[in-house]
Amino acid sequence: MSTDKDYHVGKGDSVHPGKPVTVDRYTGGARINHWITATSLVLLALSGLSLFHPRLFILSALFGGGQSVRAIHPWVGVILFFSFLGLFLRFWKLNLWKREDGTWLARVRDVLTAHDERLPEIGKYNAGQKLVFWSMSVLIVVLITSGVVIWDQYFAAYTTIEQKRWALLVHSIAAILAISVWIVHVYAAIWVRGTIRAMTRGYVTGGWAWRYHRKWLRELVAKSPTKDTKRTAAE
Amino acid sequence: MFPPVPNPTTGPQSPKFGEKDLIRRSASTVTPPAERQTEVAKLIDVSKCIGCKACQSACIEWNDTHPELETNTGVYENPHDLTPDMFTLMRFTEWENPETNNLEWLIRKDGCMHCEDPGCLKACPAPGAIVQYSNGIVDFVHENCIGCGYCIKGCPFNIPRISKVDHTAYKCTLCSDRIAVGQGPACAKACPTQAIVYGTKEEMKKHAEGRIADLKSRGFENAGLYDPPGVGGTHVMYVLHHADKPEIYAGLPNNPKISPIVEAWKGATKYAGLAVIGVAAVSGFLHYLVNGPNRVSEEDEEAAERFTGDRSS
Ligand code: HEM
Ligand code: SF4
Ligand code: SF4
Numbered sequence: 237m238s239t240d241k242d243y244h245v246g247k248g249d250s251v252h253p254g255k256p257v258t259v260d261r262y263t264g265g266a267r268i269n270h271w272i273t274a275t276s277l278v279l280l281a282l283s284g285l286s287l288f289h290p291r292l293f294i295l296s297a298l299f300g301g302g303q304s305v306r307a308i309h310p311w312v313g314v315i316l317f318f319s320f321l322g323l324f325l326r327f328w329k330l331n332l333w334k335r336e337d338g339t340w341l342a343r344v345r346d347v348l349t350a351h352d353e354r355l356p357e358i359g360k361y362n363a364g365q366k367l368v369f370w371s372m373s374v375l376i377v378v379l380i381t382s383g384v385v386i387w388d389q390y391f392a393a394y395t396t397i398e399q400k401r402w403a404l405l406v407h408s409i410a411a412i413l414a415i416s417v418w419i420v421h422v423y424a425a426i427w428v429r430g431t432i433r434a435m436t437r438g439y440v441t442g443g444w445a446w447r448y449h450r451k452w453l454r455e456l457v458a459k460s461p462t463k464d465t466k467r468t469a470a471e
Numbered sequence: 472m473f474p475p476v477p478n479p480t481t482g483p484q485s486p487k488f489g490e491k492d493l494i495r496r497s498a499s500t501v502t503p504p505a506e507r508q509t510e511v512a513k514l515i516d517v518s519k520c521i522g523c524k525a526c527q528s529a530c531i532e533w534n535d536t537h538p539e540l541e542t543n544t545g546v547y548e549n550p551h552d553l554t555p556d557m558f559t560l561m562r563f564t565e566w567e568n569p570e571t572n573n574l575e576w577l578i579r580k581d582g583c584m585h586c587e588d589p590g591c592l593k594a595c596p597a598p599g600a601i602v603q604y605s606n607g608i609v610d611f612v613h614e615n616c617i618g619c620g621y622c623i624k625g626c627p628f629n630i631p632r633i634s635k636v637d638h639t640a641y642k643c644t645l646c647s648d649r650i651a652v653g654q655g656p657a658c659a660k661a662c663p664t665q666a667i668v669y670g671t672k673e674e675m676k677k678h679a680e681g682r683i684a685d686l687k688s689r690g691f692e693n694a695g696l697y698d699p700p701g702v703g704g705t706h707v708m709y710v711l712h713h714a715d716k717p718e719i720y721a722g723l724p725n726n727p728k729i730s731p732i733v734e735a736w737k738g739a740t741k742y743a744g745l746a747v748i749g750v751a752a753v754s755g756f757l758h759y760l761v762n763g764p765n766r767v768s769e770e771d772e773e774a775a776e777r778f779t780g781d782r783s784s
Contacts, residue, residue: 253776253780254776256772256775256776257772257775257776257779286596287619287621288744289741289745290498290499290596290598293498293596293598296617302617302619306617306619306638307638348758348762349762350762352765386620386624388619388620388633389618389638392620397623397629398730398732400623400624401624401730401733401736402732404621404624404733405732405735408744409740409744412740412744412748413747415748415751416747416748419748420755423758423759426764427755427762427764427765428764428765429764429765430767441772442772442775442776442779443767443768443769443772443774443775444767444771445775446771446772446778447767447768453775453778453779
């Protein structure tokens, strides 16, 4: 039973009419999952960067010195991997590419100048969010794979030095990209007001949903139990 | 014969080199001293080595390491590889010379080469964990080492080993502590055939010339000195009877240099990487300055109220 609308609405999303309208966007589980992921990513970025450039070695003090960075970083990586896996399983369906995403992306100029009225109606995630989602998914797989190869404390014996050299190069480039994607992600959340609350309190206002994710809102309203589902499904 | 380093005096001595003589320090910039100390070197004459492993024993003795006892797997190497407790290792190769059809038993004393351009130091992320003195000695400073193993990837000779006990990297120090007080390396002292000699790099090259001439006169026409230019030369050199094929000596690299992957990782990636992160952060900042926040308007809220009100009443 997969109609188009299944892809735009997440589990637990629902509308609460009122003044203002509020829309539940993330369940408690999803939020906890997200913040575990976010915390580990920040810890990984800080500890990783301390080894990345001599100027940044000072960051290792946050973790109690270089030896602890060396010991802790890969383990946090393991936490990140599994935690992100949780997010992936929750959200991958809603991040599948849709026709309107191409249009949205082509009008990126309107996106950046906040002319949201000129953009197509969007489901739960817009093309930018989907790109962040998929690039993070790929990068984290690359990071855990290359990370294990250079995790000498336990895995030194399984690869050659030449393979480890490649892994280090790949790991550092993937880390740079992941950190950059993370910056875009965080900036977008700050720039578009009312977004962070979705991940802290779990809901957004109706206006937010109307302005940025109208298709999502439409479907939520359509499926809300109090109204005539037949009519909306036919729309 | 090259005159061995004389026995020490018994009185205390101040070290001949130290912090002020650093020409390189990992993950740090140092101002090299105005004057470089005379470069030192150890010369290992493979053709003179009888494989007795006295050098290994002397190394264990002096450095007070305790290599694990291993089992005999039918080869002469003992232990089977360099370890955090075994900084030097005799590697044995049985090689059939295609020209003479003779079996040649090649014995090479493996260990840190003390490269003039050390890949280990280039790769190391911890400030001061690897240093290079102006006399050419490359030394690991364990207090500063974080045990990441990057030096292993940087080294073209596969030398450093990480201890599972204290999680720091170990390798031959060229007996920097002995040399600092006017002694030669312990292995050179112990070698019964003078296959290992120690002196200034110039003296060692000159001594090698004599050895090479001698080998050539005895039919080893490709005899030569192994002082690979790809790493700027080394402060441990070999006299090889087949210098045209160093790889037959248990895989001694022919033209070693720091891997281009390591160069790319430690070079372009660092600068480009920080630039990319910087650009991402600055563009966000500028975008915010120019555009301000993207806010939901009153009309949006009202539209949503009308929309949901309509539908759900
Ligand atoms: C996902 C699992 C991960 C694993 C298993 C892992 C493992 C490692 C290992 C073993 C190292 C070598 C140093 C050390 O032992 O600490 C390393 C370095 C590094 N990691 Fe990770 N890591 C992971 C994820 C990440 C992530 C998500 C980031 C950034 C967002 C990151 C950034 C870095 C950086 C910048 C370095 C230094 C590379 C260099 O020196 O050039 N890592 N990682
Ligand atoms: S393990 Fe090697 S690269 Fe890492 S800090 Fe120690 S000496 Fe430097
Ligand atoms: S042989 Fe390896 S460990 Fe020794 S100085 Fe050269 S790069 Fe460093």
